[in-house]
Amino acid sequence: MSGLIAFIASHRVEFAARLGEHIVLVLASTTMAAAIGIPLGVLAARRPALAKPIVALANLGQTIPSLALFGFLIPLPFLGGIGTRTALVALTLYAVLPVLRGTITGIQGVPASVIDCAVAMGLTPRQVLTQIEWPLALPSIVSGLRVAVVIGVGTATIASAIGAGGLGDYIFRGLAMVDSTVILAGAIPAALLALACDGALALAGRIADPRRRSPGMMIALVALVIATTGGALWASGVTSRRDVTVGSKNFTEQIVLGELIAQVIERQGLHVERRFNLGGTAIAHQALVSGGIDAYVEYSGTSLTAIFNLPPSRDANEVFTQIRDRYAALGVTALPRLGYNNTFAILVRAADAQRLGLRTIGDLNRFTGARAGFGYEFLERPDGFTGLSAAYGLNIAGQPRTMDLNLIYRALSSNEIDVTAGDATSGQIESQKLVVLADDRHYFPAYEAVPVVRSALLLRHPQVAGALKRLEGAISDEAMRRMNYAVDGEKQDPFQVVKAFLDRIGGF
């Protein structure tokens, strides 16, 4: 716990910004959900024939897993892209259902005799709604809003995966770094925020009850909401002054590389906003092309097969030339490679390797009953599991388990699985006592680290290209593994690790 407090204290400006972003996401999406859900709910309550399709539609939105919904939204024009806007669309979709339900329940729960009397006494339809139905339905609508807000605080943590920021940044970063303090720095404030929002709305519900209403409470609540909104906007705006936005995917090495690019650019006197932990290759690429981020580091082999759908190749230079041309057509510049090759590494526990004499990937056929588990991407990619099995004639029984890339090392070392595909440069290979099986048939193509930057940015700030070119060949496999281990194994702050590295190689 003291570690958590120390972490937050040492990251307080960033923490305030993330918390502010989170609050803004939840407040804005809940407000929009209310603006959509309440009128729709009134309409649905009035016309039961409409209620079924409306609720069914809202239900459907609710059933889409949040990460999948973000994925659907990213390619859409206007609504899509990466960043806050897409996150707001998704969060609003999730929040609509509880608001809608609360409104329908509330309006339908007004006793028929009360409505009958109101009409018979000469209230106009609008007066029936505003003076009778609305106040009587309000407690139920507020309950709907409370559910929406609590769901919103939780779901907004996932918005970090598409670059919308928020407390989810810490959760994903912590997962990537296998650092529970960082995870808790996101999770605990998010849980407290959910409780606080729920409490504030419960108070609002009491104020809505005419028997307990008091002007003092009303003023206090309005002041609280204004102060929170203002504070959140201000805090989230602290980091909004930026010249360049640097992204990264969601594992340790990517965060280190993101930090590297960011610090090199910062040393040119520019303001950098970090949008790390984007939820996968497709999201990072889409973000780059749509301008959500200006730069990140991609791997040449991944780019070739997963982004441009070209057949894998083992000729590293040819791969680089191919992707450089493809990127150029998209308005993206592939800068010189950083030096190391982060290919896939087929991993087993050191104990198993010794016991069974496993040395190459082909030796896996001696490991009877081995249970495989891979990251989601490895099962799908053309240079992934299917091709690997064919190339080595592997006969691994049973369907491989899929799991988050950040969990595979721990899953392997804790005997949940027996074989996996990790990053060759992962610091966890050593820290978790794992062994890399040799790819003696050269199945895996080259995965050299390539900074990819929007060409427009390089035109705007020519010094960025110059600085990043100086990173060419600057990172060896060993150097990368050491930085990864410093973060994963020694729990050092990626910022400090990269700073030390840049200071050591000098020239920036």
Next chain:
Amino acid sequence: MLRDVSIAIGAGETVALVGRSGCGKTTLLRLINRLLEPDSGQIIIDGQASATWDPIALRRSIGYVIQDAGLFPHRTVGSNVATVPRLLEWPEGKISARVDELLSMVGLDPREFRDRWPDQLSGGQRQRVGLARALAADPAVLLMDEPFGAIDAITKAELHTEFKRVQASLRRAVVLVTHDMSEAFALADRIAVMHDGQIAICDVPSVVAASTDPRVSALVAHLRQGSGG
């Protein structure tokens, strides 16, 4: 559902509509303040066909009381009674005086009841507030749909007395729907017995009691056996 119904009600007169469930008595009541619209025929109020009235203005000039009073649960007793005067935008001073006057008239002490909430009242008290609310803007016509239907016998007798006292002083045109023949005999100047969407008879209680029309005598005989419903 209603056919060939014709009935005239004068000021100060209480007419009871009685009959079995589904005979059309509530339908007839709801046609008067245009909660329902007739397919044909007309209702004339204050010398003017109701179809030519603005329905909102018409309803504000007609009092309406229903079985469970239909009080607005989010408003105090005083505020419930003030509903129509507020819609008519009376000055607040006049409204508050009127509320106190009406609460006293229906036998509730304003100081004690004005700021109570509907769910803090007994069934009989709620019905008194319902009556006060219906009378608030001094309507010429008062419609009552089973107003004492859900009330125990002793309280009902009290309310009957109260109603007669109020009606004697205010002299409204009152249409009272009830399935309880004894209530009709107790309160009405004339009783209209409805059967299958038609009025079988509409006359003073003594004539109705003596009627040989089987549709009427069945109801009256039922009453004589001592179970008024």
